[in-house]
Amino acid sequence: MTNTLRNLHSVLALVFFVLLALGSKVNKLHYGAFKYDNIVEDMSDTTHYVLLTDGTKVYGQDVELKSSALGKSRIVCDGKEYSTDAVKGYRKNNIFYGKQSKVDFPQRIVRGKVNIYVLFTSSPITGANGREKWYTRTTMYSQKGDNGPMELFVGQNGMKELVADCPTAVAMVDIGDKKLIKEIKRDSNYLNKAFEIYNNDCKPVK
Amino acid sequence: MGKVLFCRQVKTHRLVFLLNSLVPLSDFRMARNKIHPRKFSDFLINVIIPLAMGVATYVESDNKVLPELVRNHLADACWAYAFASYLLIIWDREIRIVWMLAMVVCAMGFEILQSYHIVPGTGDLWDVLTYMLFFALCFLANPFFHSKYYKYKP
Numbered sequence: 001m002t003n004t005l006r007n008l009h010s011v012l013a014l015v016f017f018v019l020l021a022l023g024s025k026v027n028k029l030h031y032g033a034f035k036y037d038n039i040v041e042d043m044s045d046t047t048h049y050v051l052l053t054d055g056t057k058v059y060g061q062d063v064e065l066k067s068s069a070l071g072k073s074r075i076v077c078d079g080k081e082y083s084t085d086a087v088k089g090y091r092k093n094n095i096f097y098g099k100q101s102k103v104d105f106p107q108r109i110v111r112g113k114v115n116i117y118v119l120f121t122s123s124p125i126t127g128a129n130g131r132e133k134w135y136t137r138t139t140m141y142s143q144k145g146d147n148g149p150m151e152l153f154v155g156q157n158g159m160k161e162l163v164a165d166c167p168t169a170v171a172m173v174d175i176g177d178k179k180l181i182k183e184i185k186r187d188s189n190y191l192n193k194a195f196e197i198y199n200n201d202c203k204p205v206k
Numbered sequence: 207m208g209k210v211l212f213c214r215q216v217k218t219h220r221l222v223f224l225l226n227s228l229v230p231l232s233d234f235r236m237a238r239n240k241i242h243p244r245k246f247s248d249f250l251i252n253v254i255i256p257l258a259m260g261v262a263t264y265v266e267s268d269n270k271v272l273p274e275l276v277r278n279h280l281a282d283a284c285w286a287y288a289f290a291s292y293l294l295i296i297w298d299r300e301i302r303i304v305w306m307l308a309m310v311v312c313a314m315g316f317e318i319l320q321s322y323h324i325v326p327g328t329g330d331l332w333d334v335l336t337y338m339l340f341f342a343l344c345f346l347a348n349p350f351f352h353s354k355y356y357k358y359k360p
Binding site: 009 | 285
């Protein structure tokens with residue numbers, strides 16, 4: 001191989017590895033993209049319960065997700081422990097937490113044909129000035145119906161696929177990054193609304 | 207006896223030299239002009255396998271069973287190692303400063319652009335340290351792979 005070819009090959013290698021880094025699926029739905037404190041659960045139901053995999057609800061005065069140092073989590077309802085294998089989720093006050101994995105229980109923020117969940121995880125990062133700061137990572141999951149699997153979505157394309165059969169909702173999410181950020185600044189409930197419209201058979205919601 | 211052995215060794219060396227000059231494009235040399243199996247092995251071990259490992263870690267980054275250090279940095283580490291190895295393999299594992307600098311600039315530039323939100327992601331000094339550590343690891347392993355795959359052994 002001549003040096004010219006090798007130089008060309010090296011340029012292509014640089015381009016390939018940079019594209020590989022750029023092409024990684026980065027979460028574009030940062031903290032604040034959705035409104036997280038909307039009440040979406042049925043308020044007539046008792047506010048604390050554990051939902052078991054067979055659909056049974058075990059009501060109690062207090063429900064907590066507890067994690068041990070070995071990473072084994074369990075749900076404690078009025079002192080009684082439930083393995084995370086045996087539960088589908090739990091409700092504490094007005095928030096329902098669905099099981100995504102044995103240790104992750106994201107919070108449901110939109111409920112209907114498509115459920116939207118958010119999981120917050122904090123991890124330390126070191127900035128350019130060398131100072132450590134905490135970064136809150138928001139991971140978004142969708143679920144078709146209450147029994148479907150939870151699937152990760154990371155950006156506008158993911159949202160577009162979820163609401164594909166509702167043109168009104170598609171028009172709301174398929175508007176480009178900059179415009180979407182402006183809309184969210186104007187109305188913090190903007191993305192929740194797109195899914196609420198979808199869940200309302202593509203009709204506007206109040 | 208010693209004199210006979212010495213003469214035989216000299217004759218053998220002369221014979222190898224003569225054969226090499228008579229057949230300058232021996233199988234080994236001809237293959238090096240294409241893709242030699244040794245070079246392919248080097249590419250497989252140091253580029254394809256690390257990249258595959260990086261992709262697997264990346265796909266499983268939400269799997270809480272993996273330790274946090276692995277989930278956060280192994281994909282970056284594999285990317286850096288494969289990147290450095292690829293550039294070294296192109297140049298038959300001879301270090302070309304310009305390309306090595308270009309690689310470091312790319313890796314650091316990527317994190318800087320992330321910290322200024324020009325490219326998606328979060329700029330993190332630990333990521334930069336991971337890149338540097340695995341670039342260094344690749345350079346440390348370079349003499350070994352160079353002698354294993356690129357030195358002509360008759």
